[in-house]
Amino acid sequence: MxxxxxxxxxxxxxxxxxxxxxxxxxxxxxxxxxxxxxxxxxxxxxxxxxxxxxxxxxxxxxxxxxxxxxxxxxxxxxxxxxxxxxxxxxxxxxxxxxxxxxxxxxxxxxxxxxxxxxxxxxxxxxxxPMFLVTSADMPVHTLKEMLAYVKANKETVNYGSGGSGLTNHITMELLKKQAGIDMLHVPYKGAPPMLSDLMGGRVQFAFEVVSAVMPMVQAGKIRVLGVASMERTAAAPDVPTLHEQGLTGFESxxxxxxxxxxxxxxxxxxxxxxxxxxxxxxxxxxxxxxxxxxxxxxxxxxxxxxxxxxxxxxxxxxxxxxxxxxx
Structure with a gap:
């Protein structure tokens, strides 16, 4: 009870x-x-x-x-x-x-x-940080040369990404806006096919993380034009930042x-x-x-x-x- x-x-x-x-x-x-x-x-x-x-x-x-x-x-x-x-x-x-x-x-x-x-x-x-990259066969070695190339070939220049809405896609849109250039976006289903086409010249530029591109950089197939950070990265200390090259404050x-x-x-x-x-x-x-x-x-x-x-x-x-x- x-x-x-x-x-x-x-x-x-x-x-x-x-x-x-x-x-x-x-x-x-x-x-x-x-x-x-x-x-x-x-x-x-x-x-x-x-x-x-x-x-x-x-x-x-x-x-x-x-x-x-x-x-x-x-x-x-x-x-x-x-x-x-x-x-x-x-x-x-x-x-x-x-x-x-x-x-x-x-x-x-x-x-x-x-x-x-x-x-x-x-x-x-x-x-x-994102790396701005191109094929080693492209006549471009710096951000300044890239911008000049895009402006001179604006009808034929494309950039690739691993898919619409991914960070590398939106990063290139930010670069386009800040640098005052235009390029056609070609989305892929992931980084591997995009990087394959970058090396083959079917797209001319892309942003990617270092872990995705470094093996191809070391093999001499891809060239890094700049790093989207305020300071250089230990993974590629000789590569200047895009900020250093004139895109003030560019970080992605x-x-x-x-x-x-x-x-x-x-x-x-x-x-x-x-x-x-x-x-x-x-x-x-x-x-x-x-x-x-x-x-x-x-x-x-x-x-x-x-x-x-x-x-x-x-x-x-x-x-x-x-x-x-x-x-």
Missing amino acids: TTRRSFTKALALTSLLSSPMTRVFAQTQYPNKAIQMVVGFPVGQSSDIGARVIAKAMADELKQTIFVDNKPGAATIIAHQFLKTAPADGYTIAFSSTAPLAINPTLYKNLPYDPQRDFDPIILINFS GTWGVLLAPKGTPAPIIDKLNATANKALRTPEAMEYYARNGATPRGGSAKDCADFMKAEREKWAPVIIASGAQVD
């Missing part, structure tokens, strides 16, 4: 378990089980590999498993929808990047997620961030941020990023949020001007 006294004790216990103090206690024990890191790209793709590097380093620091769960498809929309609806308890996070967070919001008419409304940024992981690249569902408690975000900052300084992570021409970033969760906002604001007018849109 339930007495008034036992009922009162049970009510008091329920109140205690749901109190802010109890929730804080639970967060101080975080993490006490495995963490799922969602990745919207296939196994073996560069973003997947980068996510696994940071997941392992963070797991070592936390002394807890972090397992990568690949959910590719629909331009990463599937993965971001999954994260959006996941519990905001720190046990589901995601590795995301430039296109899903800075390009898709303007590119897609009906995107089922909003980066600012639906996610809490944890940390900016890395930045990989792919970047990676960690996200959590909106409403994840601040102490959990802070712990994940501190752990990721330590992970980025491990020898394994630094070697991986250096090898792939990327720069580890880090910083606070607010730094990450500010960076993402600036990137969305930078790319939105460029995407609109390009006419690229997906229903």
Whole structure:
């Protein structure tokens, strides 16, 4: 039989378990089980590999498993929808990047997620600048020579990309706008066929990340004209930046961030941020990023949020001007 006294004790216990103090206690024990890191790209793709590097380093620091769960498809929309609806308890996070967070919001008419409304940024992981490249057979060696070539051959010059709306496509649109030139865009289904046609002369210029082009650069088949960053990259220290060559402030690249569902408690975000900052300084992570021409970033969760906002604001007018849109 339930007495008034036992009922009162049970009510008091329920109140205690749901109190802010109890929730804080639970967060101080975080993490006490495995963490799922969602990745919207296939196994073996560069973003997947980068996510696994940071997941392992963070797991070592936390002394807890972090397992990568690949959910590719629909331009990463599937993965971001999954994260959006996941519990905001720190046990589901995601590795995301430039296109899903800075390009898709303007590119897609009906995107089922909003980066600012639906996610809490944890940390900016890395930045990989775009390389402006051409065939080694082209009579062009600098940005100045490229611009002169395009203006002299404007009816026949094309540029390639791995697909409409990808970072390399939108980066060339930004260059066109800033430099006052025009070229026809030829989209491909991925970087390999595009780079094959670049070497064959069917498209004349392209932007790509260093990991995609360096083997062909080293083989003497592709020439790098400039790097889309404010400082030269360790992967190609002799190649001048486009900023150095006259495109003031020109910076573009792919970047990676960690996200959590909106409403994840601040102490959990802070712990994940501190752990990721330590992970980025491990020898394994630094070697991986250096090898792939990327720069580890880090910083606070607010730094990450500010960076993402600036990137969305930078790319939105460029995407609109390009006419690229997906229903």
